[in-house]
Amino acid sequence: MPLHRKRFSFFEQKKWRVALIGTGWYGKSDLFKLIQVAPIDVVGLCDVDKRLLTEAGQLVSQRQKSGKVPELFNDYTKLLSAQKPDLVLIGSPDHWHALQAIDAMKAGAHVYVQKPISVDVMEGEAMVAAARKYKRTVQVGLQRRSTPHLIEAKKNIIEAGVLGKISHVEIFCYYHMRNNSNPPLQPVPEFLDYERWTGPAPLRPYDNLPHRGWWRAFMEYGNGIVGDMCVHMLDCVRWMLNLGWPVRISSSGGIYVQKQGKSNISDTQSAIFEFENLTVTWQHRTWGPPVDPEYPWGFKIYGEKGVLSGSPFSYDFVPMGDGKKIHADAVYEREKYPEDLKEKDIEIHTAPATRGQMLNFLSAIENGSKPVADVEEGHVSTASCILANLAMKTGRTLHYDPKTKTVLNDAEATSLLTRSYRPGYIHPHPDRI
Numbered sequence: 001m002p003l004h005r006k007r008f009s010f011f012e013q014k015k016w017r018v019a020l021i022g023t024g025w026y027g028k029s030d031l032f033k034l035i036q037v038a039p040i041d042v043v044g045l046c047d048v049d050k051r052l053l054t055e056a057g058q059l060v061s062q063r064q065k066s067g068k069v070p071e072l073f074n075d076y077t078k079l080l081s082a083q084k085p086d087l088v089l090i091g092s093p094d095h096w097h098a099l100q101a102i103d104a105m106k107a108g109a110h111v112y113v114q115k116p117i118s119v120d121v122m123e124g125e126a127m128v129a130a131a132r133k134y135k136r137t138v139q140v141g142l143q144r145r146s147t148p149h150l151i152e153a154k155k156n157i158i159e160a161g162v163l164g165k166i167s168h169v170e171i172f173c174y175y176h177m178r179n180n181s182n183p184p185l186q187p188v189p190e191f192l193d194y195e196r197w198t199g200p201a202p203l204r205p206y207d208n209l210p211h212r213g214w215w216r217a218f219m220e221y222g223n224g225i226v227g228d229m230c231v232h233m234l235d236c237v238r239w240m241l242n243l244g245w246p247v248r249i250s251s252s253g254g255i256y257v258q259k260q261g262k263s264n265i266s267d268t269q270s271a272i273f274e275f276e277n278l279t280v281t282w283q284h285r286t287w288g289p290p291v292d293p294e295y296p297w298g299f300k301i302y303g304e305k306g307v308l309s310g311s312p313f314s315y316d317f318v319p320m321g322d323g324k325k326i327h328a329d330a331v332y333e334r335e336k337y338p339e340d341l342k343e344k345d346i347e348i349h350t351a352p353a354t355r356g357q358m359l360n361f362l363s364a365i366e367n368g369s370k371p372v373a374d375v376e377e378g379h380v381s382t383a384s385c386i387l388a389n390l391a392m393k394t395g396r397t398l399h400y401d402p403k404t405k406t407v408l409n410d411a412e413a414t415s416l417l418t419r420s421y422r423p424g425y426i427h428p429h430p431d432r433i
Contacts, residue, residue, distance in 0.1 A: 016362075019044040019085035019109075021076045021100050023056035024211045025345055026114060027091020030141065033354040034089070034112075035063050036337055038362055044083040046073040048193040049211070063339070074193060076100055080107040090114060093215050094222040095201040098123035102428055105136040110365050112358070114141040116231045116382035117375065119201075119222060121417040124379040124386075125405055126428035131375045133433050139361035139371040140378030144236035144312070146356035148331040153308060153315040154240045157326065162317065163303025166241065169280040171233035173225060173297040174290035179217040180261035183208045200425035207262070217263035219389075224265030225284045226251075226385045233299050234273065235373075235381035236310070237280055240301070246273040246280075246384055248399050251392040257287045271388040282388070312350055390416050405430070 018040045020031045024047070034040060042060050047053040057069040073079040080088070080103060088104040090097060090113040098118045101111050111131075117140055118124040131138045144150055157163060188194045188206045195203070197210060201220050208214045215221045216228060237243065253269025271282040290296035298311030306319035317326040330349040334340060340351050357373065364371035383400065390413055391398045399408045407413035421427045 014039070016040045017043045017083065017086045018089065019046070019070075019079055019083055019087070020056075020089045020091060021046045021079070021104075022090060022092030022096070023047040023049075023052050024091060026141075027089065028056055028059065029343065029346060030089050030091060030112065030114070030354060030358075031060065032063055032339075032343060033351060034087075034358045035060075036339070037355050037359050040064070040087075041066060041068075042070045043085055044073060044079040045070045046076040046079045048074060048197045050074075050191040052211070074196065077103060080104060080109070085109050087112065093197075093210070094227065095119050095220070096199050098127055098428055099200065099425070101127055101138065102130045102433070105130045105134045105138070108134075108136075110137040110361075111375075112139045112141065112361055113375075113378075115235075115378060116223065116227050116385065117378045118382055119227075119386070120419040121383045121386055121400070122405070122430070123419075123428060124383050125402075125430040126433055128376050128379050129430035129433045130428075137361065137365045137371060138375035138378075139357060139364070140373040140375060141354075141357070142232060142235045142373040142378055142381065143350060143353040143357045144232055145239050145372045146360060147312060147350070147353040148356070149315055149328045150236065150240070150310055152328060153310055153317075157308050157315075157317050158240055158301070162305065162319075163301060163308060164305035166301055166303045167278055168302045169237050169241070169278070170300045170302075171230065171237060171280060171282050171298070172291065172295075173229040173233070173284040174286075174288070175229070175297055176286055177213075177229075178225070178258060178265060178267055178286035179214055179263055180258045181208075182261045198422070200421040200427070203422065217261070217265060219264050222265075223386055223389050224269075225286065226266075226269060226271065226282065226388050227382070229284065229297060230271070230282050230388070231381050231385045233297070234280065234282070234384060235377070237299050237301065238377070238381060239372075241278070243275050243278070243280075245380055245400070245402055246275055246387075248272075248274040248397050249384060249387045249391050250274075250397040251282075251388040252395075253392055266392070269388075269392065271391070273384060273388070312347075312353075 053072050061069040088109040088111050090100050101113045104111050185205050185207050251271035253266045256268045258267040267286045273280040295309050301308040309316045314329045331352050333352050360372045387398050
């Protein structure tokens with residue numbers, strides 16, 4: 001308890017100058033959780049969509065104590081220069097994460113960046129290098145590490161040895177979340193700076209408002225369902241079982257069923273992440289029923305003494321034989337934070353986890369320690385998912401060596417660790433930060 005008093009005392013003394021880059025759904029949601037747990041002054045918001053930006057300014061003014069509308073920017077570099085924030089939250093699409101996070105660190109800010117941290121492996125390596133060089137704290141939005149019921153499962157089931165020896169894990173997602181539409185080409189709306197939205201990525205002919213989810217249908221801007229959903233569960237399992245880098249990664253899949261739309265991400269994919277004496281298998285299908293209706297997105301950890309199933313909503317331990325089953329649900333904090341009920345599209349079951357992630361972020365800054373989802377942990381989980389996609393693309397099992405930053409004995413796969421950027425944008429490299 002004294003540690004908690006000390007921590008909150010620090011937060012009360014320090015009023016953080018905060019900026020948000022990317023004012024869409026989850027960017028605002030992250031910012032609102034930070035407003036709830038720490039005294040902050042939101043000094044700047046940035047978005048390339050004028051409508052989103054204006055709306056976000058009004059919503060933030062209603063949330064923060066000062067009642068002020070933050071300064072609004074179209075260009076995040078101007079925000080960093082003009083406002084010099086202490087903390088920068090990044091809620092932009094995946095293809096912008098690396099450049100924005102590195103520029104924020106260079107400007108002196110600590111960073112909270114959404115997962116996955118990058119769209120290629122070398123971007124992630126550069127982000128880790130920047131955090132260490134500029135001595136900045138970087139927390140990644142992999143909030144399963146701060147999810148109350150999963151923290152409980154890690155302590156009371158796994159660390160207590162209830163599962164016994166663990167040698168196999170299944171992670172999966174069976175949500176029908178792939179956008180299969182086929183919209184026609186159309187003029188770019190006047191409120192959207194589509195060139196700046198595209199940034200370093202390939203410029204697709206404009207056919208739809210990219211946010212909230214249309215951009216996720218394309219590998220040009222992310223890494224498909226593996227990059228979006230597998231990264232959460234792989235990271236959760238790595239945290240729960242204290243796993244580092246996979247030794248080998250293989251994957252297969254493609255577009256098997258949903259061929260009617262423009263989307264180029266896989267609708268069916270399996271991957272194997274091999275660790276020492278342990279395999280983690282991934283599967284997603286964006287069609288058909290889930291294997292277990294109670295766990296359409298989650299993990300199953302198999303031990304000699306039973307199985308632990310988990311998700312953002314609950315966990316269940318089922319023992320071998322006649323032992324006692326254990327169940328727990330997500331923690332909700334509706335009474336403590338009634339404003340959650342007024343937040344549009346809130347994932348209310350994850351709100352406590354995000355608040356915990358924010359408190360851990362600030363505590364790590366104060367103590368000079370690494371946060372629970374430090375950028376390096378986020379990089380391992382992100383890069384492993386990217387490598388799974390590269391394994392599917394090449395048709396080969398890949399062994400990434402983080403020391404040499406190469407795929408061993410595979411020059412072609414090594415060349416794919418860095419994506420090409422559009423002219424005018426410079427790809428970050430860990431040796432040139």
